[in-house]
């Protein structure tokens with residue numbers, strides 16, 4: 070058995086195109102996941118019971134079922150109910166961001182709860198509403214604290230996004246399968262795919278480490 | 292009466308910590324609250340701006356009865372509070388700490404709010420710290436910024452909850468001086484403190500609180516030099 074470097078090299082452009090798609094799904098899902106997670110995370114500690122319960126159900130359901138099953142639910146099961154054909158791209162983004170939102174919600178909840186109660190009291194005693202205090206005082210401080218766990222979540226999501234290959238969506242993993250179907254180069258292609266994933270996750274973790282360092286040295290800004 | 296408290300009760304679960312407190316505070320009056328740890332001093336103070344929600348009785352501030360959400364925010368605009376642990380916003384400069392609430396709550400323009408912040412910082416002697424972050428300041432400086440921050444809302448009443456007890460001894464004075472100047476300027480103040488010197492010099496009235504009740508009250512001279520209740524005598528003998 071020999072490693073065919075020529076094949077690996079020739080396949081790179083196609084695989085990299087898949088990697089671009091993976092980055093796109095991940096970036097979009099991360100952005101939406103942060104928005105979802107922020108609201109769900111705040112809802113988890115709401116003083117209104119029903120909101121708290123709904124948020125807990127959301128988090129439990131999405132963390133308690135496999136992402137793969139969630140993808141199937143959205144791509145195959147949902148159209149049965151709605152009668153509308155699901156675009157693979159929409160289904161991929163939706164399942165990844167809804168799933169990630171649940172993990173991000175827990176990250177934000179912990180981050181918000183780690184902020185000293187005196188901050189909320191100071192904000193409220195100045196006449197600011199709960200929402201204003203959350204927005205200007207609590208969340209900006211919590212954001213800094215959650216950068217490391219958020220970074221881990223993004224890395225996890227980038228890897229998990231390979232699951233959307235099952236609905237035929239041509240991200241990196243799916244591209245790999247397609248190239249192999251033509252070239253039979255299992256060894257070369259899967260090694261290349263793994264290395265591309267590795268390069269992307271290392272880049273993210275370096276970036277997160279940089280953000281963390283920057284936050285420590287210039288501990289400011291809101 | 293700018294503060295009118297009647298039959299105020301507060302319980303945490305089954306534990307009632309205020310058992311029906313009556314207290315009226317006149318405009319420009321400086322009321323000092325003393326009492327042992329756990330007696331309910333902070334709770335009483337925090338009921339005045341509804342940081343704690345009373346479980347019985349009524350609290351009226353400047354004619355506003357504290358019962359609905361809207362009233363509560365209105366009262367909080369008029370009642371400044373200074374905490375033992377400063378509670379400055381660590382992610383904002385001194386300037387932003389002071390201007391945030393006036394801009395967000397009262398919708399004051401930024402340059403106007405900043406102008407006011409400069410004046411307030413001058414008043415508390417921290418003009419040169421305007422761009423500093425809280426962690427770059429000493430405890431005494433942080434507490435003076437906290438006072439300036441509260442004053443920026445132009446409150447009619449200021450509440451102080453042991454404002455100097457987290458400070459190193461050498462910084463106590465600078466904070467008390469700011470508070471004294473505030474009192475001399477005619478601010479209505481309710482101050483929980485163990486600084487007896489301040490209570491004597493600045494206080495119009497001293498309340499001794501024990502076990503969730505006002506046990507004794509009067510002028511500083513009455514309470515400190517001629518206490519009537521045995522509990523007051525015991526407490527004073529321990530701290531003086």
Ligand SMILES: Nc1ncnc2c1ncn2[C@@H]1O[C@H](COP(=O)(O)OP(=O)(O)OP(=O)(O)O)[C@@H](O)[C@H]1O
Pocket residue numbers: 303308326327328329330331332333334335
């Ligand atoms: N959030 C709370 N939950 C439960 N119990 C509380 C809470 N806050 C205060 N208490 C209880 O209420 C009682 C009065 O507390 P409070 O803080 O008002 O006392 P204090 O006179 O200010 O004491 P200190 O001098 O130690 O500050 C205490 O027994 C305290 O344990």
Ligand SMILES: [Mg+2]
Pocket residue numbers: 332333334452453
């Ligand atoms: Mg206290």
